[in-house]
Amino acid sequence: xxxxxxxxxxxxxxxxxxxxxxxxxxxxxxxxxxxxxxxxxxxxxxxxxxxxxxxxxxxxxxxxxxxxxxxxxxxxxxxxxxxxxxxxxxxxxxxxxxxxxxxxxxxxxxxxxxxxxxxxxxxxxxxxxxxxxxxxxxxxxxxxxxxxxxxxxxxxxxxxxxxxxxxxxxxxxxxxxxxxxxxxxxxxxxxxxxxxxxxxxxxxxxxxxxxxxxxxxxxxxxxxxxxxxxxxxxxxxxxxxxxxxxxxxxxxxxxxxxxxxxxxxxxxxxxxxxxxxxxxxxxxxxxxxxxxxxxxxxxxxxxxxxxxxxxxxxxxxxxxxxxxxxxxxxxxxxxxxxxxxxxxxxxxxxxxxxxxxxxxxxxxxxxxxxxxxxxxxxxxxxxxxxxxxxxxxxxxxxxxxxxxxxxxxxxxxxxxxxxxxxxxxxxxxxxxxxxxxxxxxxxxxxxxxxxxxxxxxxxxxxxxxxxxxxxxxxxxxxxxxxxxxxxxxxxxxxxxxxxxxxxxxxxxxx
Numbered sequence: 368x369x370x371x372x373x374x375x376x377x378x379x380x381x382x383x384x385x386x387x388x389x390x391x392x393x394x395x396x397x398x399x400x401x402x403x404x405x406x407x408x409x410x411x412x413x414x415x416x417x418x419x420x421x422x423x424x425x426x427x428x429x430x431x432x433x434x435x436x437x438x439x440x441x442x443x444x445x446x447x448x449x450x451x452x453x454x455x456x457x458x459x460x461x462x463x464x465x466x467x468x469x470x471x472x473x474x475x476x477x478x479x480x481x482x483x484x485x486x487x488x489x490x491x492x493x494x495x496x497x498x499x500x501x502x503x504x505x506x507x508x509x510x511x512x513x514x515x516x517x518x519x520x521x522x523x524x525x526x527x528x529x530x531x532x533x534x535x536x537x538x539x540x541x542x543x544x545x546x547x548x549x550x551x552x553x554x555x556x557x558x559x560x561x562x563x564x565x566x567x568x569x570x571x572x573x574x575x576x577x578x579x580x581x582x583x584x585x586x587x588x589x590x591x592x593x594x595x596x597x598x599x600x601x602x603x604x605x606x607x608x609x610x611x612x613x614x615x616x617x618x619x620x621x622x623x624x625x626x627x628x629x630x631x632x633x634x635x636x637x638x639x640x641x642x643x644x645x646x647x648x649x650x651x652x653x654x655x656x657x658x659x660x661x662x663x664x665x666x667x668x669x670x671x672x673x674x675x676x677x678x679x680x681x682x683x684x685x686x687x688x689x690x691x692x693x694x695x696x697x698x699x700x701x702x703x704x705x706x707x708x709x710x711x712x713x714x715x716x717x718x719x720x721x722x723x724x725x726x727x728x729x730x731x732x733x734x735x736x737x738x739x740x741x742x743x744x745x746x747x748x749x750x751x752x753x754x755x756x757x758x759x760x761x762x763x764x765x766x767x768x769x770x771x772x773x774x775x776x777x778x779x780x781x782x783x784x785x786x787x788x789x790x791x792x793x794x795x796x797x798x799x800x801x802x803x804x805x806x807x808x809x810x811x812x813x814x815x816x817x818x819x820x821x822x823x824x825x826x827x828x829x830x831x832x833x834x835x836x837x838x839x840x841x842x843x844x845x846x847x848x849x850x851x852x853x854x855x856x857x858x859x860x861x862x863x864x865x866x867x868x869x870x871x872x873x874x875x876x877x
Contacts, residue, residue, distance in 0.1 A: 369541065369566065370548070375533045376560050380449030389430035392448040393423040401452075402429050403563070405445040406438035410482070416443070419451060440589045452562060457550035459483055460531050462499070462538040464545070464569075471499045471538070473510070473531060477517035479550035493517050505535035526559045527551065541579065542572035574603055587613060593875075594652075594671060597868045601667045605794055607840075608660025610668050614652050614675070621677040622764075625651040626756070627711075629672055631685030631696070631719075632657045635749075639684035639716070642753040648682075651675050659690050663794055663844035663864050665699025670866055673707050676876055680760045681709070684716035684749050693717040693725035697742070698846040701732045702862075706778035708770045709738050712759035716752045718745025732850060735775055737768050777853040780861050787861075790830055791838040795864040797848065801827045803859030811855045812848040821848065828860070 371377050379396070382405070383389040393400045404416035411417045418433065420426035426448070436443045457479025465472040476486055478493045487494040495516040499505050510528035519527065530551060538546035548561040568576065573584035583591045583599045591599070598612035619625045626648045630636025632655070640650055654672050656665050672681070683700070696717055704713065713733075717725040726742035733740040739759045743752050770776075780787060780800050787798040804810070804827045812828050813821045820841055822831040828848070832841055844862065852860035 369537055370534075370561050370564055373533055373537045373540070375530055375537070375548075376558065377564075378449040378452055378560055378562060380447055383430070383446045383448050384444065386427050386430040386434060389446055389448055390423045390427040393420060393426035396448075396450050399451040400426055401449050402426060402433065403447040403449070404433050404436065404438070404443045405447055406436075406443055407441055408438050409565075414438070442590070452552060452560065453555040454550075454552045454562070455555050456553045457562075458527060458552070459486070459547070459549045460527070460534055460551050461545065461547035461549070462535055462543065463547075465498070468498055471501065471535075472496055473499055473505055473513060473535060475510075475513050475517060475527070475531060477514075477519050479552075483547075483549070499535065501539075504539070505532050507532055523553070530559065530561065537566070541566065541576055542569050543567060544569050585611075585613070592617065593868075593872050594674060597866065597872060598668075598671050600868065601671070601866055602664075605664060607793075608658040608664055609655060610660060610664050611655040612652060612668065612671055613654075616649065616651050619649075619651070619677055622679065623677070624648045625675075625678050627651055627654075627672045627675055627678040627681045629654045629656070629668065629681065629683040629715075631655065631683075631691060633686075635684070635686030635718075639682070639749040639753075642684070642749040643682050643756070645750070646753050646757045648680070648753075648757075651678050655685070656696065657685065657691065659692055660695065661844045662695040662699040662702070662846040663792075663862075665696045666703050666846065666864055667699075667866050669700050669703035670707060670869060673703065673709070674869060674873055674876075678711060680711050680756050680763075681713035681715075682753065682756050683713070684752055686718070691719040692721055693719045694721045694728060695845060697725040697728040698850055701729060701850060702778060702846055704733055704736065704740065705776045708776060709733075709736055709740070710768050712738055712756065712763050713740045714743070714752050714756040714759065715740070716743045716745070716747060716749065718743075718747075728850075732854060737770060738763065777849060778861065780859070788827070788829060790834050790842070792842040792844050792862075793838065793840045794844065795862060797837075797842065798861045798863060799828050800859040800861075803857045804828060807852075807857035807859060809856055811851040812860050815847040815851040817845050817847060818843050 381392045383392055399421045402418045406416055418429040420429050430446055433443055459476035459479050461474045463472050474496045476494045478486055478490050495513045497513055507528055510531040511524055514524050514527050543566050545567045547565050550562050552560050552562045570584040573581050583596055592614045594614050602610040626643055628650050654668050656668050722744045729742040741755055784800040787800050789796050789798040813823055820832050821828045846862055849860045849862045
């Protein structure tokens with residue numbers, strides 16, 4: 368539909384979600400149809416994912432065979448039913464982002480078929496390509512010149528050029544990394560149509576295009592799980608650092624050796640995953656919080672990771688990157704571990720900027736938990752940290768985790784707290800129970816506030832900036848006020864950081 372809305376003619380057709388719907392559409396068309404499985408793969412014809420039917424009854428049978436097929440771990444759930452074309456000639460047209468050239472590129476082939484790379488090698492004179500100036504765009508004469516180089520002249524050249532120019536406009540409008548029409552066709556009636564198309568929108572542009580209805584901008588090797596979706600929703604509107612989560616395994620049992628994995632940075636995370644797997648453990652998920660994320664993002668990552676049922680341990684380890692303020696990672700983990708009453712051993716390698724303070728926060732503020740949490744630094748090898756996790760899990764198997772009824776958990780205000788003083792942050796809100804604050808002998812929340820946005824007023828912490836400034840990000844959600852108040856003040860501070868959908872998910876799986 369994106370092509371049609373932008374002036375590129377396409378075959379008549381409709382999407383169907385059941386064999387009965389396919390049969391009905393074929394009956395309405397009253398002519399032979401082509402049935403295309405909507406699947407994340409190329410070479411669909413060769414894989415049997417495109418079928419042809421002469422009658423509605425045959426269309427029904429072909430649809431029954433296609434629905435439910437698994438293609439690269441994705442079930443076929445939608446079929447496109449189109450009038451069958453009488454094709455005279457096929458072509459290829461595509462717009463891609465050429466990362467090496469740091470520019471978009473237009474490609475045209477006067478020979479259609481799957482595998483443009485193979486066609487270019489076998490028939491180099493039939494394929495042309497050129498960079499597109501993003502300011503000037505693709506002009507009609509640019510497209511004509513490109514097509515002429517492949518041996519096409521006359522009226523065909525003009526009509527194909529028009530399709531290429533419009534394809535470029537579609538790619539630019541929707542910020543696509545690739546937009547391919549394969550094949551462009553000329554029918555026996557002389558129509559020029561885009562018989563099939565594939566468009567891949569840049570992950571980081573998806574938020575600007577809600578009209579596309581893309582639920583999750585991630586390239587997974589499986590349909591996104593409920594936790595994948597919750598994690599993406601927590602990340603998509605918060606651009607401070609990176610939070611990437613993907614579930615790798617589900618349905619495992621306690622004691623099968625699955626580890627919740629929390630990395631930081633690509634190379635270091637891969638090395639750390641290898642270290643855990645060498646010890647015989649399996650990875651339940653991949654999580655990455657890097658690029659100097661706030662404590663709130665690390666907290667949400669940990670909460671989501673801990674929502675995986677039956678993991679046997681928590682392993683955090685990644686690159687020892689100097690830009691990562693690891694105190695934020697430590698505070699986020701502490702808050703999540705205490706709120707969720709951590710039930711498995713955790714080994715966390717916090718290499719990088721402020722690692723000494725980070726490890727101190729992590730170990731001191733989890734020392735009273737009934738499970739072991741150990742913190743290490745960048746000079747502690749990932750293999751050694753994995754060895755420690757193995758030892759802690761072996762020890763943990765002989766113990767029972769019992770949290771006292773008072774909970775030992777930060778992340779709450781007393782049930783009898785009066786209406787607290789509060790202000791919004793970028794992704795949550797900060798609350799102070801001023802009744803408790805009035806009795807506090809050590810207002811550490813103010814001195815611990817890194818961005819220095821708090822002040823004391825009549826002995827109670829309040830904003831030293833406007834509420835609007837705090838909500839726009841002046842409050843960095845570092846969590847220092849809550850944790851320092853909990854351990855060294857009067858337990859009157861709480862930072863509320865919702866994770867939409869997570870509690871509902873936990874209720875369903877537990």
